[in-house]
Amino acid sequence: MKLLKPSWVSHNGKPIFSVDIHPDGTKFATGGQGEDSGKVMIWNMAPVLREEDEKNENIPKMLCQMDNHLACVNCVRWSNNGLYLASGGDDKLVMVWKRAAFIGPSTVFGSSSKLANVEQWRCVTILRNHTGDVMDVAWSPHDVWLASCSVDNTIVIWNARKFPEMVTCLRGHTGLVKGLTWDPVGKYIASQADDHSLKVWRTMDWQLETNITKPFSECGGTTHVLRLSWSPDGQYLVSAHAMNNSGPTAQIVERDGWKTNMDFVGHRKAVTVVKFNPKIFKKKQKNGGSPKPSCPYCCCAVGSKDRSLSVWLTSLKRPLVVIHDLFDKSIMDISWTLTGLGILVCSMDGTVAYLDFSLDELGDPLNEEEKNTIHQNIYGKSLAITSTEAQLSTTIIENPEMLKYQQERQNAAQAGSGPGGAGLESTAPKLNSVMNGESLEDIRKNLLKKQVETRTADGRRRITPLCIAQLDTGDFSPALFNSVPILPGSSMPSQLTPQLSSDSSQGQASSLGLRPSHDTLLTSPPVKQSLLLTSASKIEPMKALDSRFTERSKATPGVTADGSSILKDVKNKEETSSDSEDKMAAINKNLSFTKRKADLLMDGGEVVEKRKKGRPRKDKMATPISQCYTNKVLLLLLLNYKLKDCVCVFVQVSMEPSVFLEVENDVSVVAGSKLSQLRCSRDGREWDTLLPSSVVTAAGSSDVIAVACEDRMLSVFSSCGRRLLPAIQLATPMSALHCSSHFVMALTAGARLSVWDVQKQTALVKNESLLTIMSGADTTVSQSLLTQQGVPVIGLSSGKSYCFNSSLETWTLIADKGDSLVQCADFRSCLPSHDAPVSSGPLAVMQGRNLNAGRLASRLSSTPHHLQQSMTLAFLENQLAAALTLLSAQEYRYWLLIYARFLVNEGSEYRLRELCKELLGPVHKSAATAWEPTTLGLRKRELLRELLPVIGQNLRFQRLFTEYQEQLELLRNK
């Protein structure tokens, strides 16, 4: 063991109350008393570790000092990810600091020491709630929470992902709370107070798990701090000052039953601080010795008011080492390096000491895998994910490719910590420049002339200062802890956003259509003039769609009719609907009829434009079209109109090529039967055809046009007007008709679904009943669509969406808006960190683009990590399966990457390995294998190649990475 007291680590002789080594081991923080304030200082670790660095003038010793605390700083603690430093002080405040990189003075203005701040750390959030000195702060495993305790007898749990949000305040102590420690697996937090008690609280419900008082009954309240500690295996909790037979001890509390049978004895005065080594050790194997497996043990340092430090191994009955007279005053805090071999101790006398142990003295530290195995054996798999990235950082990188991804990850971590993070600058809490591109120098030159000076009423000068930077106080978004959250759909043109909200109103409209409110219209006085309900302004697509879908819009097409005929139709319609099945109305999702009425009612008889008959002028239509066009969103504006007699409909079917469809019923009467005309304009070229019955619904895609007539005949034409199929006779009237690519989907009033492949002239779905999925009396179809791949999707009013899987010949659930998994899954950290194309496709449409990654996740932050992890996993796997069954390749790839990132982040090796195996397939060709080299047209090995960089970001999967990288390489060379 080596011992060093770096004299340069000092607060100018003032007491140092706290010390903490950064997880990456390169720096450490001290907290204590400053000149006339509290002081937090950040120091370089290198000069402590190496003498040559200490002597090297070019290596800075002090990195930063912060005088912001008004009064003595009692505790400084780095977050586990190393990004933040939390400090608590006598000023009742907890401050959270973050490395900043903005322009600013490199020295504290007017500071007597001319030492420059090498690093800029600034306070990003101040947590105010305590009404007394804050004595200790502690970050939970995974930095989910930050706990602080105070002489106000309370412990406050802060939401570390959403500062300054408070999760809860733990009340119960009746004395000054002077120490905190989290259970390494995150199940408990323990606190020790002057009220002669040690309390263990559950993180599940923040209730008291146990209250231990016996060992503390003789204790006086004279210790400054009571920093207790939990062993890295979670099995033991060791208290600060306890008494046993009038002697000061550190009480060992066993997790199993909270038994208090053992203690560390020997200190002559009260124990102020206990700190477990983060490593678990096993006995050093001696060369030639019997390889008898020894029981792993922990190592613990104990500091006391008697100014001495003792280091214990749980395998030994006596301390490993006791160092007396290390300081002139009480020991205040202890911090281990993550390697487990170094320890920093600070004292009230204003000095720190560094102790360096060797492996021979402590034993062999278990690696993370072994430590995990121990955790898994004790707590089961779910709780055992404790190894942090930082701990992994000590792993040797064996693979050069791996190194690349590790570096990328680190860069990304630095860059990605701010929304839109670009480069290192963004790690700073953003100071939004408000200088309009003027340089600070320019401003300074003219500042005196430019600044606004006024006189107050009493004649005093008043200067309005020039704001040179705004303080972005909203810095503490969850994004800082995870990567940038890009929510699905966020890249959608904003123009389309409101359409999403119309989703629900559509449902309302549907249900409204079933009410007797029909009568209002029926009995209302006939509108005198003929109505033309079309106006450009009214055409608003109902769904945000891309080119793959045909979807009806809310647009009221150019409907011209004279009032009386409308009323007549309404009556007719009422009759037909009453004798058809009840379900008809239910699945009649179009309800254009009802909608038109709604429009009528809304307009209050106001005639938008009087026109006798015919199609609306082109210029009317031009407005929305050009809008769509400029947005480069390919909108297949709806189609699907129930047409009445004497009604002419004019619709755009496709933007690119631009296809317009015009239907005019009753154009002429030939031999007693009424003929309807279907006119189509495609890229300026027109064709038309005649139909022997009134057209009820029409739909089209860039490839096909489908028209359903009143006589329940369905006709399908090519985009150039050739009839592709003989008229199809439907059993019941058409309710919804969709075309997409060369597929036609028909949903009939009889609640039956058919999908035809016009190209192959086959049926993909044969008159399938919807009754299977429409359980419950009130369920109606709220949405239906046909994907580009010919997969029919039905959205129900219950929030569930189904698609019919024609290969499985069954309905499959692809989305459920009420699914709690959707709301609780938290995969924000796994979303693509750059502006990758977000998921758009049938799945996104059915789930709603407002699908918010972990919308409720923050509210459920009290949900134990393992539960949330399982929920997220289940959700992501659902998404993958749904994308697969929807044949939506792009979405499959999108979710696959998120899924892989999640597995990598959470360290789920088995699943990850299976995934890779499936993607790689057999390396050697064999006839027996059923492995398909592609999925949804995506080459699986290409997908695997995309996944490798993701896998490479977690050092733990180094072996896996190398294994698959080599196999891919091998296959490529074949």
Add this chain to the structure above:
Amino acid sequence: MCLSRFSASVTMAKVQVLNVAVLDNPSPFGNPFQFEITFECMEDLPEDLEWKIIYVGSAESEEYDQTLDSVLVGPVPAGRHMFVFQADAPNTGLIPESDAVGVTVVLITCTYRGQEFIRIGYYVNNEYTDPELRENPPIKPDYTQLQRNILASNPRVTRFHINWEGCAERMEDSENVDPASNSMLPPSCLPGKAPPLGLLPDNSMDCL
């Protein structure tokens, strides 16, 4: 802990002075003082800051202190701000003739709600530029020939804890305010005999 305690209303300083640049320095004695002050504010301030420039006429006594000017600065939203504080040169009639030439001090103070929270001191050296005059200074100082040189590189900053939420009265009540003390002095400063330089954390004149 327990080393310094504050009343419940005391909170962290909301205003941090980041930099003070001394403009037009050195300059003839009669030129106005110009300080370009950069400060950062943690949150929107409902009230103005009051800045003062105080010229210490004589190190011997505070009675020769002159407040050159005071100015209100506001509104101050959260963020980083800068302004130039210009104040006329001191009234030479109020400076003891014996102290006209040599080293003295200029102070910049800032108060919020009547409470001073920062005091920035600069040493000022007034001397004749003409070697002749330097050798044989006139008995009655010739201010037109004097050059003022502010030791800009060595500001002495003293920060005081104030009640940012409340008003001055409460702090005025605190025990260490001597009613006889100069109103320029902050409440927590030692009143009375201490010469103005004593306000500076360490008055090492050796640096001059």
